[in-house]
Amino acid sequence: MARVVCIHGIGRQHTGERELRGAWHPALSDGLTRAGAVTDLAADDVRCVFYGDLFRPPGRTLALGDPPLDASDVADGFEAELLLAWWAEAARTDGTVLPPDARTLARTPQAVQRALNALSRSRFFAGVALRGLVLDLRQVRGYLCDPALRDAVQQRVADAVTERTRVVVGHSLGSVVAYEALCARPDWPVRTLLTLGSPLGVRNLVFDRLRTGPTGSPGDWPGSVRHWTNLADAGDVVALVKDLRPLFGERVRCQVVHNGARAHDATRYLNTAEAGRAVEEGCRETGEAGV
Template identity: 80%
Template sequence: MTRVVCIHGVGQQHAGERQLASAWHTALADGLLRAGSSLALTPDDVRCVFFGDLFRRPGRTLAVGDPPLDASDVEAGFETELLLALWQEAARTDPAVLPPDARTLARTPQSVQRALNALSRSRFFAGVALRALVLDLKQVRAYLCDTAVRDAVQARVAAAVDERTRVVVAHSLGSVVAYEALCAHPRWPVRALVTAGSPLGIRNLVFDRLRTGVHGRPGDWPGGVEQWTNLADEGDVVALVKDLRPLFGERVRCHVVHNGARAHDATRYLNTAEAGRAVSDGCRVPG
């Protein structure tokens, strides 16, 4: 029986559901303390929906690490456009990143390499290997553009939610997964949605591609949810649009938090008072 269902984002193909659930449970417990909540969440109350294995290459003798990807592997269209959008946002928030110019935004192979070079110097992507960044782009494209991948991820969310679930907590691409799942299942007992480091506000690449059911449209309220809290760090490049209210309505409670050098880190979002308050309020809403 699960009170809080958590949904991770990209780059978790080498993790697992128990590993993530342990880290997220601890962070949420700290967030509840910061919020002064008396709510007690046991490890059994928290379940992580894991789909990183869908992006992990099958092993072979002596195989290690991510695929040896480079700039030439960034596909034209969605992947390149997302990469350039991240570059623009990184340049806006980090003085160490030179901004792209009009010529660069022509989306040539040279612009892809320049974007990767620029992002490698940013605080946000410090320590992220180039091949890992390229792989992250491909994971986002796979979920948003490949129906089979999307359906497989959604099936795992549906299997995790039960009659006791009151809160869904979602990070990064997981917030897209959560929003679509809640739109598709308006009768779920989930009463609160907490999104962190979300790309939901990126218009052409993410928002306009959202699936909300046969009669729905992007921007619809997510199912039977009564409370939606969105957390964004000013330096979080993935959360390119910090305020989701213009797209999803004034009911979304939007907060800017400060995660330090690891602006996009899920646990730093979840151990905040804002996250703790949202989870506590959601668990106390009658089902």
């Protein structure tokens, strides 16, 4: 039974829970070391919730790769708007990316193609194929707009959290999953929420679509959580809004970290002293520090 439950973000459909834990557990441990923490996390203390397979077409194997997608596969509405928001943020943080102009923001098919072209040349999305960008957009839309898919993801989180769980970590879209799960289940014993590269602060597209239980509303404090730390790299395009306090309250500790060229990388977030301090804080409240 894990003390720390971690939830991944977009683009992880070709991995799995054990592979993720193999990367995330050492990064978490390094973060604790950087923080000078006394908590020692064994591998069994960490569990990664995996839901990427829900986005993977049935009957496919890794050898076949992703389906061939292009600009025409970006749906009007949510997907196009999120793509353009990523483009604008990439241009703001990366001088090599030409910014969109007023005409581009009309969300025409040409604008979508220009956005994909610009992002594919940015530092942030370096190495990500165009089809990968389109699939990432689809995954965000799928979770936020498909109730059945959302319920399936949430069930996997519920299956992972036990009476021993004190820390929940959410990266990227996983931070949205984590927030919603904690809001809907205030009886959970979780004391610390750590969000990394989170899009929770993006109004209209994300914040206004949050599902927080039958009596809740977006911006509510996440259930039984006592401490919420949000980390964002200044160049993280997914984390369009770095400071969550205007929407979620002054209790959220919002900190900017520096992840180098891989601004959105989960392990680079996890191995920071800031992440280590947040995890230590949650484990310490259980009386299990040093176990």
